[in-house]
Amino acid sequence: MMTRMSEQTFARRLYLGIIAATGVWCALILAAPLLAKTAPAFSDGCYRFFSQVCHQLDGRSFHFGGQKFAVCIRCASIYFSFLAAIILLPFAIHPAKVRAPSPIIIGAMFLPMAMDAGLHVLGIHSSSTISRMVTGTLGGIALACLLVPLFLETALHLKTNLKNKKVFYATKTG
Amino acid sequence: MQPKPDKRRASLIGGAVIGVLTGIPGINIIAICCCCAGLMAGGAIAYYVYRSEHQEGMEPLESADGVVLGIFSGLIGAVAGTLLSLVFGWILGHPDAKLVLKFFDWLESKGSLPPETVDQLDQLREEMQRQIERGPTVGKIFQGLFFSLILNPIFSMFGGLIAYGLFGKKKYPEQTIQPQ
Numbered sequence: 191m192m193t194r195m196s197e198q199t200f201a202r203r204l205y206l207g208i209i210a211a212t213g214v215w216c217a218l219i220l221a222a223p224l225l226a227k228t229a230p231a232f233s234d235g236c237y238r239f240f241s242q243v244c245h246q247l248d249g250r251s252f253h254f255g256g257q258k259f260a261v262c263i264r265c266a267s268i269y270f271s272f273l274a275a276i277i278l279l280p281f282a283i284h285p286a287k288v289r290a291p292s293p294i295i296i297g298a299m300f301l302p303m304a305m306d307a308g309l310h311v312l313g314i315h316s317s318s319t320i321s322r323m324v325t326g327t328l329g330g331i332a333l334a335c336l337l338v339p340l341f342l343e344t345a346l347h348l349k350t351n352l353k354n355k356k357v358f359y360a361t362k363t364g
Numbered sequence: 365m366q367p368k369p370d371k372r373r374a375s376l377i378g379g380a381v382i383g384v385l386t387g388i389p390g391i392n393i394i395a396i397c398c399c400c401a402g403l404m405a406g407g408a409i410a411y412y413v414y415r416s417e418h419q420e421g422m423e424p425l426e427s428a429d430g431v432v433l434g435i436f437s438g439l440i441g442a443v444a445g446t447l448l449s450l451v452f453g454w455i456l457g458h459p460d461a462k463l464v465l466k467f468f469d470w471l472e473s474k475g476s477l478p479p480e481t482v483d484q485l486d487q488l489r490e491e492m493q494r495q496i497e498r499g500p501t502v503g504k505i506f507q508g509l510f511f512s513l514i515l516n517p518i519f520s521m522f523g524g525l526i527a528y529g530l531f532g533k534k535k536y537p538e539q540t541i542q543p544q
Contacts, residue, residue: 242511243400243519245393293530307398333522340525344427351428 197346198284204345205280208338212273219266223257236260250322263319264303267326268333275334290339299332368429369417375436378410378524382441382516387448389456390463400519406441407434407523415531427528434524438517445516446509465492 222236240246240260251258252266259266290296303325309315385395385402395402410433418425456462468485 238507239511239515242508242515243403290529296530333526336529337522337525340427340430340529344431344525347426347428 200349201284201342201346204342205276205338208341209273209276212269212276216269216273219260219269220254222260223254226255226257233257262322264307264322264326267323268330271327271330272334275331276338279334279338290336296332296336299328299335303329366419366422368423368425369414369419371414371429371433371436374410374414374417374433375440377413378406378408378433378437378520379440379444381409382406382437382520383444383448386441386445386512386516387452389449389452392445392449393463400515403438403441403516403519404523404526406437406516407520407525408527409523410434410437410520411524411527412531415527425528427525430524430528431521432524434521435517437524438520439513441520442509442512442516445512446505449508450505465489 218236219240222233222240224233225236226233237246237260244261244265246258246260247262248258250262250264252263253259261269306315306317306321306325310317382403382405384391385405386392392402407430411430414429414433415425468489472482472485
């Protein structure tokens with residue numbers, strides 16, 4: 191009973207940690223255009239940091255005050271929907287009880303984004319701001335549904351392993 | 365029960381994939397345009413290789429394996445990618461910027477751009493020309509490596525976890541115990 195309680199508390203704390211980390215990530219995306227005039231060095235650093243993971247094309251990015259976001263529309267949709275999904279998920283289910291959905295559901299949620307990008311590259315369909323937003327949002331929700339339970343499972347597993355090792359060494363030395 | 369396979373080979377393969385996808389000019393643009401799918405692919409491939417090495421009678425695979433493989437692949441990939449981009453930069457001389465400049469020329473040759481966009485393109489072209497002349501500085505190389513050492517393991521870890529979620533544990537036919 192006690193172990194179950196501590197497991198749930200650990201899961202809750204870890205979940206809050208994931209929300210905080212994702213929040214910081216999204217805040218940095220917004221900080222780049224928001225601080226472009228007041229703190230240009232920090233803003234420039236944000237742009238450089240995110241340039242490692244996004245093309246940052248001006249025509250494919252949201253703008254604030256004439257400055258583009260640190261990532262493109264599709265990436266911003268993925269990250270912000272991921273954040274929204276992990277904030278809203280605990281209202282539906284306890285963090286410790288969240289389970290990853292089947293690969294078919296995840297695949298079905300990723301398919302529109304893959305099709306939108308792939309067909310655009312092939313010249314069959316022209317992706318728009320709306321299509322990038324909608325498909326990116328679906329992808330972000332799918333990622334949250336898949337990654338968060340697996341991440342919690344891993345952390346709980348590592349914690350249990352660490353505890354078992356401590357008990358093992360304590361009994362061995364004591 | 366036998367221990368699980370060694371993680372080094374799978375991590376090296378995953379890291380090499382990330383290195384190629386992020387370090388070779390031209391390919392790295394595709395990898396970046398796919399919303400860091402290249403980084404995730406490295407972690408996923410590392411887990412897939414590891415899973416294929418897993419045999420019956422070994423300790424079962426866990427999600428932690430996907431995480432660890434992803435992190436290692438990301439770290440190896442960051443170093444490999446930086447080294448590859450340095451080598452290609454040294455041989456070809458700032459190929460990314462040259463590719464972008466060619467793209468600007470192509471855009472302007474189409475002749476349908478509004479005047480303000482042409483001005484912006486000219487400014488960008490001047491900035492890129494300056495970058496080509498200056499070449500990569502040690503500070504920029506280390507900055508890129510520093511950012512890669514943070515970002516690659518994160519996304520690669522996600523790739524490893526996604527691969528664990530999609531491929532799952534390796535299933536073996538259940539052994540039936542013969543009554544003696």
